[in-house]
Amino acid sequence: MKLRTANMVLAATIHTAMCLLAAGACAPSAHAQPPATPTQTAPPAGQPTEMSAGDSSPTGREARLAAYLSGATFTGQFTVDGKPDAAPKPESYTIASCEPLAEKDMYRLKVKIRYGDVDGEFPMDLKILWSGSTPVITLDGAWIPGLGTFSSRVLIHDGRYAGTWQHDAKGGHLFGTIQPAADKAASE
Structure with missing residues (x-):
């Protein structure tokens, strides 16, 4: 039973990492945004923002997404349905590149995932869709060898x-x- 639970948590953690990290890429930090126009309000320094509704250029979005995700660290928790008394489990992942x-x-x-016996860098091809100006990672029935089938929706x-x-x-x-990466570098 312990091994099954450990495998379930490991698989959930790896899946969550893939979903979370991909999602985070779409919300560029304030310094990654182009200069604000008179109709835009600049966010507080160091705060990620939504994409401008007027910026529909795939090239602009792609460049900002890649810059924001590369080196970003996601830190949070995940829950497992059917376990209302269980505390959320911690997780932390870094996207090496996007x-x-x-x-x-x-x-x-x-x-980059480090959890239990798993310590490595895993390439993932992921779809990131937009709901207006909000990025949403969309994973539908993706089979990962040795782990199983995964689906998710994660917004940033x-x-x-x-x-x-x-x-x-x-x-x-998960949340x-x-x-x-730029914020991490500034705080060091």
Whole structure:
């Protein structure tokens, strides 16, 4: 039973990392935004912002997304459905790099995961869609060898991420904060 629970938590953690990290990429930090126009209000320094509704240029979005995600760290928690008395479990992941792919809305993220016996960098091709100016990571029935099938929806807003995850018959919620690489460098 302990091994099964450990495998479930490991799979959920890896899945959550993939979902979270991909989602975070879409919310560029204030310093990654182009200069504000007179009709825009600049966010507080160091706070990630939504994409400008007027910026529909895929090139602009792709560049900001890749810059924001590369080196960003996601720190938060995830829950498992059906366990109302269980405390959320902590998680932390770093996206080593992010690059847009030729296919529309697709990005390749290299996610650093360290959990239990797993310690490595995993490339993931993920779809990031937009709901207005809010980025949403969309993963539908993706099979990962040795782990199972995963689905998720994770949105990013104002330096935070939140969403749902599904791994085979298990699922839950995930949420936390995002620290862009530039913010980490400034605080060191």
